[in-house]
Amino acid sequence: MKRLLGAAIYIFCCGLFTQAQKVTRLEAGDKGLHPSLIEFSSTNAPVFKKGNVVIVNNNDLKSSVSANTILLNADTDDLGFEHYRYQQILNGIPIENAIYILHIKTGKVLSENGRWIKNIPLNSIRIPGIAEADALKIALKKVNAQHYKWEDNEENTPAKATTEDESITLYPKAKLVYYASEDDATALHLAYKFDIYAKEPLSRQLIYIDAQTGAVLSTKELIETIDTEGKASTVYNGIQTVKTTLNNRVYSLKETTRGNGIITLNLQNRTVYTTAVDFTDADNNWNNVNAVKDQYATDAHWGAEKTYDFYLQNFKRNSIDNKGFALKSYVHYNKNYFNAFWDGSVMTYGDGNAFYGNKPLTALDICGHEITHGLTSYTADLNYGKESGALNEGFSDIFGTAIEWFARPVKKDWLIGSDFYTLRSMSNPNAYNQPDTYKGIYWYTGNNDNGGVHTNSGVLNYWFYLLSNGGNGTNDKAFSFKVTGIGMQKAQAIAYRTLVTYLVPTSVYKDARIYSIKSAEDLFGKGSNEVSQTIKAWDAVGVTENVTGIVYATNVPHVNAGIAEEVKVKKLYPNPTQNYLIIEFTDNKPGTRNAAIYDISGKLIYDRYIKTVQGNNRLQINLPSLVDGTYVLKVDNVHSGIFSVKH
Ligand SMILES: [Zn+2]
Known part of the structure; x- marks a missing residue:
């Protein structure tokens, strides 16, 4: 109601009278617009009246x-000018x-500039045809985010947003505006x-929705970052190009050109992810060799970028979920931590330890390996135990290696982790x-490492090697087998x-x-x-037509790079127990370890x-109250034993 009254006042103000001013400079505006700059002779300048904009025709x-104006702001400068900024x-x-x-200056308009629409149609629609909701x-469909700022605050429910508090809530509340398209100012x-x-993913956008048709007229990003x-280095x-973000004159290892972004963060040898900070650089020339090994961060960032590129270029896949899933890497996890893992949503890399040469685990094939675990979770979702877990591990090794061949053809191999310490x-x-043969030498049948997932993956790895490269033996x-490699x-297309x-x-090996034959x-x-080579390669690794496998029906989180166990648990007791657990174990070095207890669902x-x-x-652990x-x-993160609780 208020708005309609206001409209009645404003409508007749424009063009009521004309004045003769001496214009000393005029830059014509674009089609449909008043001049972009007008200067008046200082001796004959119009008198300033608050709320009025002087309109001069181009011709x-x-x-x-x-007087169809809203004052946005006004300020004064050192030269004695006042500047009034109006919106039409x-x-x-x-x-x-x-x-x-x-x-x-001194009460006179010496110049004006900006973008002002002339001949605005006075009969423009003023009542929306569709509801704000x-x-x-x-x-929201346009933004398509997983999580919004206002969801952090339970107070900011839609119901609350319609009360008097709406001015402070972050729940989106529309403003009614006229929006002129970029190419036609009068429309x-x-x-x-x-x-x-x-x-x-992080964004703050102004979004304009046509109040008659529901069309998205325009979006404007408010968070100013530049890729x-x-x-x-x-x-x-070696030396590689990485995409980074410039924000407040500092570069960071973040980018938005691939999917919903590639982000590499610094855990500073801590384990609490919320304390992670940006890796930053002043000149975008990343050669940050220092005592805390920040020079390895760009390996993780570049590796994630190349993994994204590999799946996009070879399989038209937009990140692991094919919807642009943001790839986040956390570097410098914990102290003396010789492992890397995918926890279901992000990659984490330790810095290694003295026993293994103090090298962070940010190698390209490990990046590809860990991110592929994410892809697997969005596709086959192979359970992480026994044969299905071995397949899960094998596919990560296959694509970790394929990514190395794709992104770094000058330094490629069939080894996993050879950049820092060869694992497989x-x-x-x-x-x-x-094992290179199904249920052959080194085939593991115990319960450690989720049923030997990092061991029995050797069969899938060797199948892929033979199929790609060929071999006999x-x-x-x-x-006796002979496989002719198909490259x-x-x-990789068959494996994918x-x-x-x-x-x-x-799924199991059979x-x-x-x-894969069907593929x-x-x-x-x-x-x-x-x-026929796919079949021959399976025959070669002993997965013949009539094998049967062990189905592993439960899943557990934390998928690591399969580092040989350094901690060996010898005894767990009492078992069953009620409220405490004693663990006797050996460690191959002094340090800090994480002891974790999972229920059977993971x-x-x-x-x-x-x-x-x-x-x-x-070590004695006083257990929380457990059912x-x-x-x-x-x-x-390495499976170290099973115990039961019985009251
Ligand atoms: Zn793995």
Whole structure:
């Protein structure tokens, strides 16, 4: 109601009278706009009247006064000028981006500049055709964030936002404005203007929704960051180009050009993720060699970028979920931590320890390996135990290696982790105590490492190596084989299709055989050479047509790079227990370890840091109140034993 009254006052103000002013300079405005700059002769300048903007025609210099204005701000400068910044209005409704600034001295308008629409249609629609709530839905769909700022504050519910507190709530409340399209200043659309603050991924945008049609007229990002190209002197990958962000004159290892972003953060040897800070650089030339090894951060950042590029360029996949999932890496996790892991949403890299040469684990194949665990969780979601867990690990090694070949062809190999310390070999699994034959030498049947997931992955790794590279020999089942390699490109396409299109959480080796043959048929045709080499490679690793596997039906979090256990738990007692647990274990070095207890569904129940000494250790954990059942103890994310609680 107020708004309509206001409109009645304003409508007749424009063009009521004309004055003769001497214009000394005039820069014509674009089509439909008044001049972008006008200067008046100081002796014959118009008298300033608050609220009035002097309008001068581009052609005949005739002037008039517009009072259809809102004062946005006013200030004074050292030269004695006053500057009044006005916004144009119509029907009492502001016109976006129609701003004129008047420069006043001793009560006279000496110059004006800005963007002001002439001949505004007075009969413009002033009542919205769609409801604000519907417009908001359209705007939120446009932003498409997982998490919004106002959701942090339970007070800011939609119901609350309609009360008097609306001016302080962050829940989006529309302003009604006219929005002129960029190319035609006179085409005014009545629009809802929303200010939407999203936390994940981070953005704060002004969004204009046409109040008649619901069309998204425009969006404007308010968080001013600029993606730039930085030069990174990486440790493992030589000099590479990375995308970084310039914000407040500081560059950081963040970028928004790939999916919803690639972000690399510094945990500063802590383990609490909320304390992580940016890696920063003053000149975007990243050569930050220092005592805390910040030079390794660009390896992780570049590795995540290249992993993104690999999946996009080869499989048109937009990040691990194909929806742009932001890839976050945390570097400098804990102290003396020789491992890397994907925890279901982010990558984490330790700095290594003296025993393994003090090298952070930010190698390219490890980046690819960890991020591929994320992709697996969005696709096959292979359970992380026994054979399905071995497949999960194997696919991470396959794509970790494929990514290394893709991004770093000058320094590629079939080894995993060779940049800092070789963990596994795909071309010769036996060299690192992994089987190259299904249920052959080194095949693991115990319960450690989730049923030997980092061991029995050797069979899938070797299958992929043979399929890609070719090879011949005799396997542990005395079967002689000869496989002709089809090359990395074709082999990775078969592996990708197997993982993304066919495998399910409980899949085992025999399923991988069936589905990869099906994938090869899809891609290259039945009876093709690619299909026959796929079959030969499976026969070579002992996964023949009639094998059966062990289905692992539960899933557990924390997928690590499979570092050999440094902590060996010897005894866990009493078992069953009620309220405490004694752990006797050995450690190969003194340090800080994380002891964690999970329930059988994989949910973290309890964790704490423990100080260890080299050799024998004995530790008592006072348990929180636990319901009867079976629990898993992990030390530094490695499965270390099972115990039960019974009251
Ligand atoms: Zn892994």
